[in-house]
Amino acid sequence: MNLKPQLKIKIQIHCGDEIAIGPGKADLLDAIREHGSISAAGRAMNMSYRRAWLLVDAMNRCWDAPLVHTAPGRAKGSGAQLTQLGEQVLSHYRALQQTLEHAAQSEHYTALAQQLLPEPKISQKA
Template sequence: MQRLKLKIQLYCGDEIAMGPGKADLLAAIEREGSISAAARVMDMSYRRAWLLVDAMNRCWREVLVETSPGNAKGGGARLTPLGQAVLRHYRALQERLQGSSDCPDYQALAKAMLPEPKSSQKE
């Protein structure tokens, strides 16, 4: 059985403003309350997570993630109202497109596709 997997990436110039990984990072930041905790949960370096947040924050009219510096009471990060809205809309778009396997165009492609690739002819 063929599978349909759509990966939605929204671009701001040459930069990916939102994609599946960035949406997962936003959700983790919302859940964990910090970039470092979100990075740990996602098995990603803090630097990588911070660079992704920085890219997102530079691509939208307002920042998606606000940070507060760490101190004795701790620091943290939270999604702004725009960050929450962007994540909600992105997830809704993902959900809508996942149901696209009922589409006649997909059905036509699936019908023409083999269940498994043929052996290479260069062997």
């Protein structure tokens, strides 16, 4: 199999031992914005409500203010929505991702890719 080497940059911003935001949490924020609830966002991502809620809880505890506002119930205005800070954090995170994606076109990556094998050798002695 002849695969072209690829660069994958995964950005995780930590708050102590907790991931304050990373690719999965950013995707969850996008889904909450789109669906208006944590449970619907979780379903859209094939994730349990509990898992989605735990991720939201972790994010909300890592920033100066919550990223997601929740209003329980079935009445108008219930569900979940991104706060102003949530929108800002998500926007900055996506911009950072986009900036770093350009690294795959850099001369430094090209130099590394030229020396990289398409697959590991079976043995170091081979």
